[in-house]
Amino acid sequence: EKSPVSLLGLGAMGTALARTWLAAGHPLTVWNRTPARTTLLAAHGAEVADSAAEAVAAHALVVVCLLDDASVEEALAGTDLAGRDLVNLTTCTPAQARDRAEWAHERGARYLDGGIMAVPPMIGVPAAGGYVFYSGSRELFDRHQETLAVPAGTVYVGRDAGFAALHDMALLSAMYGMFAGAAHAFALIRKEDIDPVSLAPLLADWLVAMAPAVHRTAERLRTGDYTQGVVSGLAMQVAGTPAFLSTAEEQGVSPELIRPYFELMRRRLAEGGGEEDLTGVIDLLVR
Numbered sequence: 377e378k379s380p381v382s383l384l385g386l387g388a389m390g391t392a393l394a395r396t397w398l399a400a401g402h403p404l405t406v407w408n409r410t411p412a413r414t415t416l417l418a419a420h421g422a423e424v425a426d427s428a429a430e431a432v433a434a435h436a437l438v439v440v441c442l443l444d445d446a447s448v449e450e451a452l453a454g455t456d457l458a459g460r461d462l463v464n465l466t467t468c469t470p471a472q473a474r475d476r477a478e479w480a481h482e483r484g485a486r487y488l489d490g491g492i493m494a495v496p497p498m499i500g501v502p503a504a505g506g507y508v509f510y511s512g513s514r515e516l517f518d519r520h521q522e523t524l525a526v527p528a529g530t531v532y533v534g535r536d537a538g539f540a541a542l543h544d545m546a547l548l549s550a551m552y553g554m555f556a557g558a559a560h561a562f563a564l565i566r567k568e569d570i571d572p573v574s575l576a577p578l579l580a581d582w583l584v585a586m587a588p589a590v591h592r593t594a595e596r597l598r599t600g601d602y603t604q605g606v607v608s609g610l611a612m613q614v615a616g617t618p619a620f621l622s623t624a625e626e627q628g629v630s631p632e633l634i635r636p637y638f639e640l641m642r643r644r645l646a647e648g649g650g651e652e653d654l655t656g657v658i659d660l661l662v663r
């Protein structure tokens with residue numbers, strides 16, 4: 377007997393989650409503000425609740441996957457959460473998640489926050505490697521882990537309800553930095569007789585080769601030693617930055633994406649970090 381799930385929110389993500397629970401044989405009760413989105417799932421065996429309150433009342437495990445924190449507040453107002461195990465997969469900030477946990481506790485519910493590291497097509501496809509960060513109630517997580525693992529992998533990151541959102545935001549922030557770098561790289565060749573399709577595999581392989589540098593950075597942050605075994609020192613790297621800016625200029629490309637990072641490198645060097653690698657830049661960011 378598979379454990380039952382109540383799911384509020386049938387957007388692109390909620391619908392993908394719903395499908396995998398139904399396919400795995402979990403009894404599922406769904407609610408969506410716009411009822412039309414429930415039709416297909418009902419045909420696949422989902423119970424359709426007429427209200428959010430009815431969906432919350434249906435099963436102990438209540439999963440919400442709505443647009444944002446405000447929509448969670450709105451949808452759950454007037455529902456009875458006492459004794460429920462509330463799992464919030466709605467993207468929010470760490471502070472919003474902590475407040476939502478408090479809010480849930482005041483209403484007698486256990487609370488687990490989730491940050492989804494996947495897009496809807498990766499849901500229910502283990503080989504795609506998607507997973508969800510969870511934080512908050514360890515008891516809730518342990519009790520329902522098997523059910524939560526049906527749509528995607530589960531990674532529990534701590535009792536602090538804000539940690540799932542924080543991990544989510546940290547990884548996605550790094551991703552945007554990577555995309556920014558790739559955007560600059562493509563811009564550099566844009567006006568030349570170079571096929572972007574021939575640059576792409578070189579670029580992808582290079583990024584993969586450089587990615588393990590984060591392990592070294594983490595070690596340095598842990599030990600506080602930013603200089604031992606440095607191969608490419610900050611002084612050398614800063615000396616190289618004019619060539620990058622001049623190349624951008626020569627190619628008619630704005631330096632607006634790469635310049636801010638170079639500025640931080642220069643500041644750290646000016647403050648005496650010449651023997652370090654790039655780790656010291658992190659300390660300039662933390663206010």
Ligand code: NDP
Binds near residue numbers: 389444465466
């Ligand atoms: P959609 O825009 O497809 O769906 C939004 C859902 O929220 C709909 O069910 C919508 O209902 C509901 N909603 C919006 N406002 C309210 C409200 N005030 N009251 C009640 N319900 C409301 O978003 P997704 O399904 O793609 O995303 C859901 C969550 O998952 C978001 O927090 C998103 O950041 C996160 N996520 C999404 C990813 C993705 O790639 N799609 C990836 C990782 C995380 P209605 O149908 O009535 O409009």
